[in-house]
Amino acid sequence: MSKSDGSIPLNKNIKEPVFLDNKPKDGCGIVGVISKESVAYDIRYSLRVLQHRGQESAGIAVFNKGIKCCKGMGLVYEAISKEQMNELEGNVGIGHVRYSTAGSSTFENSQPVVVKTDVGEIALAHNGEIVNADALRKGLQKKGWAFATTTDSEIIIRLLANEISTTGDVIKAIKSLMGKLVGSYSLVVLIEDRLVAVRDSFAFKPLCIGKFKNGYMVSSESVVFDTLGGTFMRDLKPGEIVELMGDSIRSTMTSSPKNHAHCMFEWVYFARPDSVIEGRLVYDVRREIGKTLAKEHPVDADVVIPVPDSGRAHALGYYEGSGIPYGEGLMKNRYIERTFIMPQQEDREMSVVLKLNPIQPVVDGKRVVLADDSIVRGTTMRKIVQLLRNAGAKEVHVRIGSPPIRAPCYFGIDMKTRDQFAATDRTVEQIAELITADTLGYISLEGLIKAIGRPSKDLCLGCLTGEYPIRIPGEKVRFQKQIDVF
Numbered sequence: 001m002s003k004s005d006g007s008i009p010l011n012k013n014i015k016e017p018v019f020l021d022n023k024p025k026d027g028c029g030i031v032g033v034i035s036k037e038s039v040a041y042d043i044r045y046s047l048r049v050l051q052h053r054g055q056e057s058a059g060i061a062v063f064n065k066g067i068k069c070c071k072g073m074g075l076v077y078e079a080i081s082k083e084q085m086n087e088l089e090g091n092v093g094i095g096h097v098r099y100s101t102a103g104s105s106t107f108e109n110s111q112p113v114v115v116k117t118d119v120g121e122i123a124l125a126h127n128g129e130i131v132n133a134d135a136l137r138k139g140l141q142k143k144g145w146a147f148a149t150t151t152d153s154e155i156i157i158r159l160l161a162n163e164i165s166t167t168g169d170v171i172k173a174i175k176s177l178m179g180k181l182v183g184s185y186s187l188v189v190l191i192e193d194r195l196v197a198v199r200d201s202f203a204f205k206p207l208c209i210g211k212f213k214n215g216y217m218v219s220s221e222s223v224v225f226d227t228l229g230g231t232f233m234r235d236l237k238p239g240e241i242v243e244l245m246g247d248s249i250r251s252t253m254t255s256s257p258k259n260h261a262h263c264m265f266e267w268v269y270f271a272r273p274d275s276v277i278e279g280r281l282v283y284d285v286r287r288e289i290g291k292t293l294a295k296e297h298p299v300d301a302d303v304v305i306p307v308p309d310s311g312r313a314h315a316l317g318y319y320e321g322s323g324i325p326y327g328e329g330l331m332k333n334r335y336i337e338r339t340f341i342m343p344q345q346e347d348r349e350m351s352v353v354l355k356l357n358p359i360q361p362v363v364d365g366k367r368v369v370l371a372d373d374s375i376v377r378g379t380t381m382r383k384i385v386q387l388l389r390n391a392g393a394k395e396v397h398v399r400i401g402s403p404p405i406r407a408p409c410y411f412g413i414d415m416k417t418r419d420q421f422a423a424t425d426r427t428v429e430q431i432a433e434l435i436t437a438d439t440l441g442y443i444s445l446e447g448l449i450k451a452i453g454r455p456s457k458d459l460c461l462g463c464l465t466g467e468y469p470i471r472i473p474g475e476k477v478r479f480q481k482q483i484d485v486f
């Protein structure tokens with residue numbers, strides 16, 4: 001498959017990668033805190049812990065007589081200045097870090113979104129993607145509604161405000177809203193001084209509750225509670241609304257779906273290894289994936305190394321499963337921005353070299369197993385394989401902790417078209433040729449499901465199988481077409 005001029009034979013219509021790191025990007029991280037003390041710094045620290053879930057913008061909204069919101073572009077420390085933090089005085093608030101998957105990357109689209117209504121002010125932070133957003137927006141525009149942003153989060157907050165106005169009851173309004181939304185959504189909402197967390201009926205995105213000395217928190221990932229000295233209580237249940245009050249929480253269930261659809265990528269790549277999702281420590285799942293890879297795709301080799309940092313636990317698991325010594329064969333430059341745009345082709349070529357450098361003695365003259373979580377386009381992996389060969393690796397055997405990605409994600413991950421995937425219209429052998437690996441082994445679907453430790457009926461595997469947990473026009477559906485909210 002490699003062309004004689006050495007260039008990479010990409011699929012027809014494939015777009016050249018623009019970002020330095022062409023891993024799939026998660027949509028967002030969210031947090032909500034209620035306390036006897038001021039919460040702004042707790043939210044800021046939480047967002048820094050969740051920074052891996054979004055680096056384009058960050059924002060905090062707190063209630064103190066009214067809702068005060070500060071947000072900006074960039075990482076948390078860039079987006080919200082110290083001076084702004086001084087203005088965020090209040091005992092209840094929410095926060096958000098964003099990577100745009102629906103709506104462009106602009107300040108206007110950053111979150112939390114805040115609206116003034118006749119029932120008071122509402123602020124909302126959303127992780128996920130609303131599949132019927134366009135239909136909802138068009139329907140509302142026909143009724144004369146105007147929208148200030150292109151995000152689906154604005155649709156949610158405007159619908160919610162309307163429902164509260166109509167029903168006069170926050171929980172009833174959220175239930176009614178959930179009946180209208182199709183897609184993935186974990187939400188934290190401030191309705192004046194009330195803090196409410198919501199998880200869609202399929203529970204695509206993680207959301208969990210924790211307790212700390214002066215109150216309660218809700219967060220995309222449990223690692224936030226560890227960092228702030230709190231304790232993890234539990235995940236929100238699929239279809240659950242939880243109101244967090246100063247000294248208690250109140251739960252309302254809205255549906256009883258027969259299956260759930262937790263995104264398998266949370267365990268494979270997105271979430272931090274030190275987070276617990278649906279009862280499984282992410283680090284343990286990744287090690288299990290590595291062990292399974294060793295069983296499913298054994299090879300005679302001298303050293304197993306990770307692509308740092310994403311493949312570290314997978315590589316450790318491969319070592320545990322195979323007995324092949326573990327080594328750190330690639331050093332990562334941590335100071336290269338994840339979303340650094342590389343406008344020129346030669347800059348793009350440089351991007352991987354800037355980010356990763358081989359530790360030559362670890363790989364020189366060796367048969368190397370290289371472990372990572374996934375291959376999307378294949379261009380980065382090809383460059384890494386070549387780096388290792390240039391550093392003297394005799395053989396490079398690539399082992400991947402997810403089955404081939406072949407189908408788009410409609411639920412908040414930036415994998416939108418089939419033509420971008422290395423696995424589209426290619427066999428595994430052809431992908432191995434594309435990335436110039438001696439051999440390539442992907443974990444099997446069954447192996448992945450077993451490593452995650454959840455029944456397949458409770459996982460979203462849409463981008464691997466092309467069968468989705470909810471109905472998407474033009475795609476195959478796995479289970480129920482929709483869930484009734486009662």
Ligand code: SF4
Nearest residue numbers: 263264409460462463
């Ligand atoms: S399609 Fe893939 S990336 Fe998207 S939610 Fe499902 S498993 Fe996750």
